[in-house]
Amino acid sequence: MTAVAGPATPYDVAVVGGGPAGxxxxxxxxxxxxxxxxxxxxxxxxxxxxxxxAPSSGAGRLRFGELHDxxxxxxTFTRLCNRVLEGERAGRLRLLLRTxxxxxxxxxxxxxxxxxxxxxxxxxxxxxxxxVVIATGAHDVALPFPGWELPGVMTIGGLQAxxxxxxxxxxxxxxxxxxxxxxxxxxxxxxxxxxTVLGVHExxxxxxxxxxxxxxxxxPGRLAEGVAYAAELARYRIRVHPRSMxxxxxxxxxxxxxxxxxxxARGHLVPHAxxxxxxxxxxIGWGFAPVIDLAVTLGCAxxxxxxxxxxxxxxxxxxxxxxxxxxxxxxxxxxxxxLALAEGELxxxxxxxxxxxxLTPTPAAGPGSLRRRSTVGRRRDAQRAxxxxxxAVHPVPAAWSQALTGPxxxxxxxxxxxxxxxxxxxxxxxxxRPVRQLTRVGMGWCQGRTCEAACALxxxxxxxxxxxxxxxxxxLVAQPVSLGLLAALDDRHDDDPPADEPFxxxxxxx
Amino acid sequence: xxxxxxxxGRPVRYRPGQTVGAALVADGTRSWSRSGRTxxxxxxxxxIGVCFECLLTVDGVPDVRACLAPAHEAVAVxxxxxxxxxxxxxxxxxxxxxxxxxx
Numbered sequence: 106m107t108a109v110a111g112p113a114t115p116y117d118v119a120v121v122g123g124g125p126a127g128x129x130x131x132x133x134x135x136x137x138x139x140x141x142x143x144x145x146x147x148x149x150x151x152x153x154x155x156x157x158x159a160p161s162s163g164a165g166r167l168r169f170g171e172l173h174d175x176x177x178x179x180x181t182f183t184r185l186c187n188r189v190l191e192g193e194r195a196g197r198l199r200l201l202l203r204t205x206x207x208x209x210x211x212x213x214x215x216x217x218x219x220x221x222x223x224x225x226x227x228x229x230x231x232x233x234x235x236x237v238v239i240a241t242g243a244h245d246v247a248l249p250f251p252g253w254e255l256p257g258v259m260t261i262g263g264l265q266a267x268x269x270x271x272x273x274x275x276x277x278x279x280x281x282x283x284x285x286x287x288x289x290x291x292x293x294x295x296x297x298x299x300x301t302v303l304g305v306h307e308x309x310x311x312x313x314x315x316x317x318x319x320x321x322x323x324x325p326g327r328l329a330e331g332v333a334y335a336a337e338l339a340r341y342r343i344r345v346h347p348r349s350m351x352x353x354x355x356x357x358x359x360x361x362x363x364x365x366x367x368x369x370a371r372g373h374l375v376p377h378a379x380x381x382x383x384x385x386x387x388x389i390g391w392g393f394a395p396v397i398d399l400a401v402t403l404g405c406a407x408x409x410x411x412x413x414x415x416x417x418x419x420x421x422x423x424x425x426x427x428x429x430x431x432x433x434x435x436x437x438x439x440x441x442x443x444l445a446l447a448e449g450e451l452x453x454x455x456x457x458x459x460x461x462x463x464l465t466p467t468p469a470a471g472p473g474s475l476r477r478r479s480t481v482g483r484r485r486d487a488q489r490a491x492x493x494x495x496x497a498v499h500p501v502p503a504a505w506s507q508a509l510t511g512p513x514x515x516x517x518x519x520x521x522x523x524x525x526x527x528x529x530x531x532x533x534x535x536x537x538r539p540v541r542q543l544t545r546v547g548m549g550w551c552q553g554r555t556c557e558a559a560c561a562l563x564x565x566x567x568x569x570x571x572x573x574x575x576x577x578x579x580x581l582v583a584q585p586v587s588l589g590l591l592a593a594l595d596d597r598h599d600d601d602p603p604a605d606e607p608f609x610x611x612x613x614x615x
Numbered sequence: 616x617x618x619x620x621x622x623x624g625r626p627v628r629y630r631p632g633q634t635v636g637a638a639l640v641a642d643g644t645r646s647w648s649r650s651g652r653t654x655x656x657x658x659x660x661x662x663i664g665v666c667f668e669c670l671l672t673v674d675g676v677p678d679v680r681a682c683l684a685p686a687h688e689a690v691a692v693x694x695x696x697x698x699x700x701x702x703x704x705x706x707x708x709x710x711x712x713x714x715x716x717x718x
């Protein structure tokens with residue numbers, strides 16, 4: 106295997122994450138002449154948004170086109186993938202699939218990414234680059250409620266991943282709940298594949314959009330998407346219940362029924378306004394938590410975004426407080442694929458700025474031209490305005506914690522009940538970190554990724570609205586690695602990636 | 616012609632390209648491990664590699680995330696229903712704890 110760069114020659118830019126933001130960053134960096142390595146944990150490019158089945162062969166295999174109807178903007182995805190392939194063929198881009206970055210350090214003006222393969226017989230390695238673009242996306246925020254630990258209760262992102270990645274419908278009688286527009290494509294996708302969606306319980310009130318019409322006006326594409334979903338929800342007779350929320354799931358070994366309850370205008374539960382629904386599957390999603398581990402590890406400044414969740418702080422070019430580090434996509438604030446594409450492109454240009462100085466002379470058009478950059482910048486700003494409006498319309502309501510009972514598991518991994526966390530908070534502990542130390546919340550397998558949001562909300566509730574947001578959970582190890590793999594670490598650099606596989610073998614036929 | 620892998624001694628059909636977790640769900644199996652303390656049944660939750668609820672053993676390697684592992688003809692998959700002592704961070708609950716349930 107030939108390497109784009111060995112230990113002696115670091116890459117110009119390493120892009121972590123092969124979703125919309127990472128693909129845009131990598132292909133833009135290529136277009137402005139940089140040498141790129143693109144690291145993706147999954148078996149195929151696409152991220153969660155363009156999630157693809159694993160490359161495979163054999164009778165009955167899932168094909169790229171087969172799940173087309175569950176995706177948006179696949180022409181863009183195909184174009185970006187083709188540019189990645191061209192870059193690979195030209196020896197100017199290295200694609201490392203099934204490779205996760207588990208930690209990173211800065212040294213001598215370089216960023217050194219510690220990598221580990223995710224497959225069987227995986228090896229560890231290092232990727233060294235002069236700039237890194239962190240585009241690690243986000244995951245669902247799932248807030249606890251009694252019964253949420255029953256099999257059959259999943260995040261809506263998980264339901265969507267089963268659909269898009271494997272063509273599998275998780276259940277037959279499905280109830281969805283939480284807040285935010287992502288509930289809609291999941292409902293429609295499940296219905297298209299034969300599930301009966303018994304209701305979408307949206308905690309927010311859609312009328313609130315009336316206060317944010319300018320942001321909607323700047324993003325006609327988003328409005329069109331909403332209208333299309335409304336039509337399809339009607340076609341499948343799926344009812345969206347505003348100001349309603351899932352408060353309980355019940356069942357012996359898996360979910361058999363779910364209880365929903367109405368919310369008042371202030372986001373509080375309306376007493377006795379409950380309904381019990383027989384269901385085998387429950388999907389929950391309260392928006393998304395940006396994955397900021399690597400940026401935090403590298404020392405990048407973070408701040409609370411418009412939804413109160415921590416995001417990496419950037420300037421208008423996607424540059425972080427650390428000179429070698431750029432971020433794009435949900436890492437710098439959750440806002441969807443169109444925003445991620447714009448931010449990725451800007452990050453690609455900024456990576457070149459950092460290495461070559463401002464573009465001079467400035468070509469009038471083409472990749473990296475001032476005109477192109479200002480166009481993309483405006484697109485980014487419009488999408489960001491929409492994202493801010495979206496967060497304002499879909500806050501986590503006060504009711505989320507009113508549904509909790511003492512024995513409800515807040516932390517699933519360590520099986521810490523709500524009562525234990527509340528007891529510690531009542532004793533005057535005022536931060537997520539001491540709560541963690543005293544209760545073991547967030548100290549299990551997932552390292553708090555599942556319970557961090559709920560824990561922070563409980564702490565914030567007790568602290569009052571004026572309290573500062575909690576500091577981020579620092580995770581020196583951003584992805585799990587085995588001790589055997591650590592023990593096998595030697596002084597090799599990146600040139601032992603997992604076996605190459607076609608990452609999108611059908612892409613040419615789309 | 617269909618593909619299948621071995622799950623706890625029985626064949627589970629899958630379509631190449633699916634994950635082990637997705638194939639199990641399509642097969643009607645929603646839980647394949649138990650938690651360390653309360654022994655509650657666990658299966659897919661986040662579905663994207665974040666939550667670690669869906670761990671199982673693939674070809675003798677424990678703690679593989681079913682939601683990330685591609686299904687292959689050759690793999691032998693086992694549920695992780697072993698004793699919780701296998702996980703040193705999860706000491707077995709005492710009889711009192713079990714009787715008491717959640718505090």
